[in-house]
Amino acid sequence: MTLISLSRVVKKYSAGAQDVTALDDVSFDIEPAKMTVVLGPSGSGKSTALNMLGGMDTPTSGTIVAAGEEISSYDDARLTLYRREQVGFVFQHYNLIPNLTAAENVGIGSQYSRDAMSPDDALASVGLAGRERSFPSELSGGQMQRVAIARAIAKRPHLLLCDEPTGALDSETGRAVIALLRSIAGTTQTAVVVVTHNVSVAAVGDATVTLHDGRVQSHVEHQVPISVEEIDW
Numbered sequence: 706m707t708l709i710s711l712s713r714v715v716k717k718y719s720a721g722a723q724d725v726t727a728l729d730d731v732s733f734d735i736e737p738a739k740m741t742v743v744l745g746p747s748g749s750g751k752s753t754a755l756n757m758l759g760g761m762d763t764p765t766s767g768t769i770v771a772a773g774e775e776i777s778s779y780d781d782a783r784l785t786l787y788r789r790e791q792v793g794f795v796f797q798h799y800n801l802i803p804n805l806t807a808a809e810n811v812g813i814g815s816q817y818s819r820d821a822m823s824p825d826d827a828l829a830s831v832g833l834a835g836r837e838r839s840f841p842s843e844l845s846g847g848q849m850q851r852v853a854i855a856r857a858i859a860k861r862p863h864l865l866l867c868d869e870p871t872g873a874l875d876s877e878t879g880r881a882v883i884a885l886l887r888s889i890a891g892t893t894q895t896a897v898v899v900v901t902h903n904v905s906v907a908a909v910g911d912a913t914v915t916l917h918d919g920r921v922q923s924h925v926e927h928q929v930p931i932s933v934e935e936i937d938w
């Protein structure tokens with residue numbers, strides 16, 4: 706079963722007098738309960754594809770269908786609801802609010818959700834029980850990223866989008882974060898999408914979509930993904 710499908714998606718930006726084609730006839734599916742890695746060099750269209758999946762931007766042409774709804778035809782108000790109810794976001798630099806505790810940061814991510822996990826439960830699920838009252842400055846990079854993941858999953862999103870989630874972490878901490886993201890996909894119905902330019906992370910996922918110059922260069926399913934210990938960082 707597919708959670709979200711991009712079909713023949715084109716995204717053009719106007720940059721001064723010139724148009725930039727960030728996505729050029731891109732089609733791929735994202736499955737629930739799986740981790741999909743989106744790989745590609747700088748400028749290949751990874752963030753643009755993530756923005757499309759997350760309803761942060763709309764295509765110039767083509768369609769995006771999420772859970773049976775054509776979100777590419779949504780107006781801003783419906784896209785906001787889609788993001789709020791169905792999508793969790795994790796960023797390279799965590800984006801935590803410095804003067805709020807870990808639990809308060811997590812609570813902010815799910816304040817509009819009806820069926821959210823409590824911040825304490827969400828933090829426990831990422832291995833941070835006991836750190837609820839810590840401020841971001843009292844946490845390591847890996848712990849801050851775990852708080853950010855707890856914030857993203859507390860509302861029980863269908864889709865968890867992670868843009869370079871290990872980009873600011875050392876290899877050991879990065880492996881642990883990838884292991885956590887994979888276990889979230891494995892233990893819930895959440896579709897996890899990880900954007901990276903680290904080629905070795907790709908084989909850890911259930912599928913890898915490789916972009917190049919805004920086009921899908923390859924889409925590979927891994928029947929037996931490698932373990933995080935095997936990542937050659």
Ligand SMILES: Nc1ncnc2c1ncn2[C@@H]1O[C@H](COP(=O)(O)OP(=O)(O)OP(=O)(O)O)[C@@H](O)[C@H]1O
Binds near residue numbers: 719720747749753
């Ligand atoms: N808002 C925008 N306005 C104009 N051009 C844009 C905009 N956003 C992206 N682009 C262009 O679209 C192309 C794809 O950009 P995108 O950020 O999706 O690539 P990326 O693979 O995520 O790169 P990186 O790994 O460096 O983040 C690039 O040529 C970029 O300059």
